[in-house]
Amino acid sequence: MRLDQRLIAEMIAPGTRVLDIGSGDGTLIGHLFRTRQCDARGIEIDMREVTHAVAHGLPVMHGDADQDLVHYPDDAFDYVVLQRTLQAVEKPREVLRQMLRIGRHAIVSFPNFGHWRLRLQILLSGRMPMNTVWHTPWYETPNIHPCTIRDFLALCEEEGYVIERWLAVDEAGDRAPWRRSIRLANLFGEQALFLLRRKTTAEQGRAGRTR
Amino acid sequence: MLECGALVAPLDIAYCAYGTLSPQRDNVILVCHALTGDQFVAETHPVTGKPGWWERLVGPGRAIDTERYYVLCVNVLGGCMGSSGPRTLRENGEPWGTDFPPVTIKDMVRAQARLLDHLGIARLFAAIGGSMGGMQVLQWVASFPERVTAAMPIATAPFHSAQNIAFNEVSRQAICGDPDWHGGRYWEHGTVPAMGLAVARMMAHITYLSEEALNQKFGRRTRRDPAPAQGGRAPACSFFGEIFEVESYLRHQGSSFVRRFDANAYLTISRALDWFDLSADYDGDLSAPFRDCETRFCIISFTSDWLFPTSQSRLLARALNRAGVNVSFVEIESDRGHDAFLLDEPDLERTMRGFIAGVSEHAGASATLRPGLSHAP
Incomplete structure (x- = not known):
C-alpha cells in the first residue's frame, strides 16, 4: 500500500462506512475492510481496475466523481475519500460539495501545485512545469484543475468546511517537519492530505453572528 | 395463484440440483435461466445432447463451485421443460395451450420461492442469472430481500424497453x-x-x-x-x-x-419479459424496492450488448446507490453482444468468482463481528 494511502487509513475510524472515489485496484478499501472492519466501497473510472477489484471480492462501481456522487443519499457514509484526483475532476467544488453531502467527513489528497520546484521551473523557464508528479504536457494532462494548498484552504473557507486534520508530505509520503506552517507546507509539500467535515448547525450560526 | 388472479394447480416445478446442501442450509446458489434456457445448467441436455448452458461456470472448482455450494436451477413457470406451462396437461388430459394464464417474472420467482419452502431453504446465499435470469434475480431481491444474501444480475435491465x-x-x-x-x-x-x-x-x-x-x-x-x-x-x-x-x-x-x-x-x-418493470409497483421509483435491503449486488454488462445495453445496468446501479445498497458494477469488454454472458469470457468468470468469495468473506466477517447473532441458540 502506498504511504499516502496508509496515512488516509489512519484517519479512518474502525467499523465505519467508507466510499473511496478513484479506488484503483481496491488496495485501500481492501485494507479498510480486512483490518478495520469498515464497510468500504469504491468508485473507479478505469474498467480494468474495477474488474480487478471486484474479482478480488471488493465492492467497486464503475463510475466517476463528477457523474456518480449525486446518486448517493445524504449521509450515506462516514468518510468519503478522494485520492490524488481532485485536480483531475471536471468540477472540483461540486465534487467536494457532493462528498460532504453524502459523507460526514471528506478525506482529500492532491498534488500541491505550490511546491517550490514547480514555482522555480515556471519562473526560470516560463513554461508549464514538468516533473515526476506533473509528468504530462499541458495539452494532454488529465490534471485540468491544479491547485496549491493555500488555494484549497481558501476554498474550504469559502464553502464553510472545517479542517479537522491536514498533512503535507513529500512524494514518498513521509510526513514533513513543516506541518505547523501552512506557508511552508505550501512551499515544501508535494502532496497534501486533508480531513474535512461540514460545519455543524451551531457552528454555522456562530459564524453568521460574527459576520 | 398468479399475479393475474388465475390458479395453476397442481403446480409442477422442474429443477436440477448440484452439490450438497450444508447442514445449516446456508450454501444455496440459485441460478436463473434466460428466455429459451432451462434447468439443465451444468449437465448434458436430455433433448439436444449438448453440454449444460453454463457448464463453464457451474461445476466442481468452477466460479459457482458445486463442491462448496448447493446449486439449484429451476425451469421457469410457463416454460416447456417440466415446470407447469402451456404444454402441461390439464385434468381433462388436454394441454393448457393458449389457455395457460399469463405469467409474470414475479410469478416465476414466487414459484421458485415455493420450491425453496418445500426444500426447507429459508435463504439463498446468492441468486445469479443473465438476461431474463437477471430479471428474476432482481425480482427475487425486490420480493424477498431478507432471503437473498447476494445478487448477480448479468446483461439485464430493470424493465423491458420499447425496443425489446x-x-x-x-x-x-x-x-x-x-x-x-x-x-x-x-x-x-x-x-x-x-x-x-x-x-x-x-x-x-x-x-x-x-x-x-x-x-x-x-x-x-x-x-x-x-x-x-x-x-x-x-x-x-x-x-x-x-x-x-x-x-x-x-x-x-x-x-x-x-x-x-x-x-x-x-x-x-416473451410476454412475461415484456411486462417486466421493477418500478411499476412503486410509482416509477426504481430505488424503492431496494431501500434498507442488505443484499450485496454485483451488476455486470457487456460493451457490445445492444439488447440490454450498459446504460440500463448503470441506471439500475445508480438506483441501488440511491437506496444505499452495497453494489459493484462491472462493464466487461466484449465484442460478442448479448450472448457474451453464455460464452467464454474470462473477465466474467473472474468477476463472478471474486464476488462470490467477497460475499462469503464478508458474511464470515460479520458473523465473527456479531457472534451473538450467528451463534444464537
Whole structure:
C-alpha cells in the first residue's frame, strides 16, 4: 500500500462506512475492510481496475466523481475519500460539495501545485512545469484543475468546511517537519492530505453572528 | 395463484440440483435461466445432447463451485421443460395451450420461492442469472430481500424497453402467423408452427449478437444451399443455389430450436419479459424496492450488448446507490453482444468468482463481528 494511502487509513475510524472515489485496484478499501472492519466501497473510472477489484471480492462501481456522487443519499457514509484526483475532476467544488453531502467527513489528497520546484521551473523557464508528479504536457494532462494548498484552504473557507486534520508530505509520503506552517507546507509539500467535515448547525450560526 | 388472479394447480416445478446442501442450509446458489434456457445448467441436455448452458461456470472448482455450494436451477413457470406451462396437461388430459394464464417474472420467482419452502431453504446465499435470469434475480431481491444474501444480475435491465418489446412482438407475430399454429391448438392438428417458431428464433438470435461478432464469424462468405429444393422454400431463398453462411447459421439455429421448444411457451415467456418493470409497483421509483435491503449486488454488462445495453445496468446501479445498497458494477469488454454472458469470457468468470468469495468473506466477517447473532441458540 502506498504511504499516502496508509496515512488516509489512519484517519479512518474502525467499523465505519467508507466510499473511496478513484479506488484503483481496491488496495485501500481492501485494507479498510480486512483490518478495520469498515464497510468500504469504491468508485473507479478505469474498467480494468474495477474488474480487478471486484474479482478480488471488493465492492467497486464503475463510475466517476463528477457523474456518480449525486446518486448517493445524504449521509450515506462516514468518510468519503478522494485520492490524488481532485485536480483531475471536471468540477472540483461540486465534487467536494457532493462528498460532504453524502459523507460526514471528506478525506482529500492532491498534488500541491505550490511546491517550490514547480514555482522555480515556471519562473526560470516560463513554461508549464514538468516533473515526476506533473509528468504530462499541458495539452494532454488529465490534471485540468491544479491547485496549491493555500488555494484549497481558501476554498474550504469559502464553502464553510472545517479542517479537522491536514498533512503535507513529500512524494514518498513521509510526513514533513513543516506541518505547523501552512506557508511552508505550501512551499515544501508535494502532496497534501486533508480531513474535512461540514460545519455543524451551531457552528454555522456562530459564524453568521460574527459576520 | 398468479399475479393475474388465475390458479395453476397442481403446480409442477422442474429443477436440477448440484452439490450438497450444508447442514445449516446456508450454501444455496440459485441460478436463473434466460428466455429459451432451462434447468439443465451444468449437465448434458436430455433433448439436444449438448453440454449444460453454463457448464463453464457451474461445476466442481468452477466460479459457482458445486463442491462448496448447493446449486439449484429451476425451469421457469410457463416454460416447456417440466415446470407447469402451456404444454402441461390439464385434468381433462388436454394441454393448457393458449389457455395457460399469463405469467409474470414475479410469478416465476414466487414459484421458485415455493420450491425453496418445500426444500426447507429459508435463504439463498446468492441468486445469479443473465438476461431474463437477471430479471428474476432482481425480482427475487425486490420480493424477498431478507432471503437473498447476494445478487448477480448479468446483461439485464430493470424493465423491458420499447425496443425489446418490439423485437418480441415480431417473434410472436411470426409464430401466430404460421398456419400450423392453428390459434395455439396445434396439437389437435398434429402440427407444430415450425416455420413461425424458427423465424422467431432467427430474429431473436440476431439481437443476441453484435454486428462485429456476425462480421467476424461469417462476413460475406457463401456456401452451397444444402437443400435448395426442399421444405417448400421459395427458390428466392437462394441465389443460383448459393446462400450466405450467416443465413445457413440462422436457419440451423431456427430449426434446432423448434426441436426443443414449445411455441406457446415461447409466447408466454416473451410476454412475461415484456411486462417486466421493477418500478411499476412503486410509482416509477426504481430505488424503492431496494431501500434498507442488505443484499450485496454485483451488476455486470457487456460493451457490445445492444439488447440490454450498459446504460440500463448503470441506471439500475445508480438506483441501488440511491437506496444505499452495497453494489459493484462491472462493464466487461466484449465484442460478442448479448450472448457474451453464455460464452467464454474470462473477465466474467473472474468477476463472478471474486464476488462470490467477497460475499462469503464478508458474511464470515460479520458473523465473527456479531457472534451473538450467528451463534444464537
